[in-house]
Amino acid sequence: MNYASNDFENKARTEDHLLRWLKTHEACSTASLAQALGTTSEAVRQQLVKLVEQNLVVGELARTGVGRPKQLWHLTPLGHARFPDAHGQLTVQLIESVGDLFGADGVARLVEHRGAQQLARYQAALGSALSLAERAERLAELRSEEGYMARVARDGDDWLLIEDHCPICAAATACQQFCASELTQFQTLMAGWAQVTRETHLLAGGRRCVYRLQAPADDAA
Template sequence: MPARAPKKNLPALRGAGERVLLRLKTRGAARAADISLALGISAEAVRQSLVKLEEEGLVTVTTEPPQGVGRPTQRWSLTAAGHERFPNAHAELTVQLLDSVRTVLGKGALDRLIDARESQMRATYEQALAGAADLNERVARLVELRAREGYMAEYWREDDSFLLVENHCPICVAATVCQGLCRSELHTFRAVLEADVQRVEHIVDGARRCAYRITPGAARSRKIRKKG
């Protein structure tokens, strides 16, 4: 469990239904009672919102058998349509452009395009993180950047490392057909944070979110060994 509550940079949504959707997006499947407690709204308001969202095809419910004596547990989660309610960075057009580059110009041209994007992203992030006092501040600034870009990013500390979580991927469709985009983002994180960064959950592989474990000092140690 996290040592402390996550630092949030999530969009403000209106209405109980939108708040329920956002809760399911950022925290995964949950019971109606837990959603009510987390959002501070009545159980009846949550129930009505879930029923309406289910009718719209945005959420689905799974019934789990009781553990011992008691009633079955119902857990609500987003459907594919529910996930699509969140921004996806002109997914169809992006995929078409990537396919066109690969088909017309070849894989080498696509790789160069990804490298150029990585260089631009790294320069932008390095400028934003310049002057950060320590790894904690670098992570906080990176999370703020990613949240503004639509990744619903947050982070918290776990023992001697950090966990950076992105509850949404606005380029998910493009990344699915071109996983070089995901690799370049991982390279960028390692460079600008000056730390070891390992992806431990990946939306493209079917996870609910992308998550990165960040360990201080490891990247610098590898560079020193390589030079030696």
């Protein structure tokens, strides 16, 4: 018997059941999750630590009665996105409808409007960043909040913005203007700080999207 394989499968089932329980119930305590799943609180804690690291669940302190506040757990937007829905298909249908009604110019205006809204949000959040590293980290946080599972990594004198997931993949496949818009946004955000190029593209066969942030030679450190 392959005990290692069975242990992995059991943990995967526990994780799946935990996410499903949080999806269908109000915020839950560790103890209530353990009771619902028929396991120990320690086993649930171990799973929750992993899910927090993946930004699938988040805990918050809440007072539910007399005594100390309890840690209650609920799904993040990324956690909710783990469950299937038809938003991708609907988005593609809406883009096609805009094209049918208003032509290619209408689709372009739609993408431009979305891009302007995103850029304004990013600019407001990055305005206080004092270094390229801070700007890259903050942008990665914002993109992760949107479901892109973004992170940054140092590569010599450059920084890489790595996005391991694309929550708008269906829409971007139907209209790659979304991808062009996002690259333009990053270039605008980093103007004067770094030159931004896309090195790996999910829709071009890459496993993820990777953007290189190349600082001017005098600023590289």
